[in-house]
Amino acid sequence: MTDNKTSHTDEGLQDNEQIEQAILALQQQPSQEMLAHALTVLRRRMLAHGQLIVAVEPPVGDNQMRLQAIQTDDGKKWWAAFTSFDEEIKGGGSVMSTFLTDIEKLFTSALSVEEIDGVIINPWNRTLMLDKNLIRIVQG
Template identity: 85%
Template sequence: MTDHRNISTDEELKDNERMEQAILSLQQNPTQEMLAHALTVVRRRMQAHGQLIVAVEPSVGNQQMRLQAIQTDDGKKWWAAFTSFDEELKGGGSVMSTFLTDMEKLFVSALSVDEIEGVIINPWNRTLMLDKNLIRIIRG
């Protein structure tokens, strides 16, 4: 018996491997050229209606669900997004709930939330920190 839900989820995330590879290349060779390449790969994936996995915090009372934020050592808060379920499982403790979201919608939301610095893609491994300036560059 085949689980069609997992197959469609894998299909929606499969092209994210290109982003993981571009991020790895940037980590190995952190130059402006490699950053530009990584941002271009993210932009292309976004334009192709790419999806990322985001974690949500359970709602309290009447509040809506909120995207889970990570606080960096400097006290800034970032939304975490993952290119694959493997990346999500690499650290950070237990996640209550995750869902797939459109990359562009996530980026637009991040730009509109004042208390968020941006989006960290794969905070546990192949990490790319997209502050609001980089998100604006990706969106064009």
């Protein structure tokens, strides 16, 4: 018997609901232990070559595609990444150009881009803000 949900999910996104469940548990019971659990789940998905959805901005004069950044009230800039297409569309408003990226490559890139403070996973709902320190912890 096949599960309809996974048959319509891109292979790289399968099992990302584990990340969503870990984030939900952290939101319901914020603690160092639950944060460690969420980071461990994320690390496992990364090591299993899991993927996230990222939004890109249309190229400007230099024809370079850039990952869409979100600026928080404190002025910090974050790349937005989504565990599923359902999470991505919760942002409502604008239609975004998106593509799948390897979790590890995304994290490595975030660490190398000075003007980015980190990655926000699922910025509209089951949100996890990973600053560069937390990204380094996930990468081990």
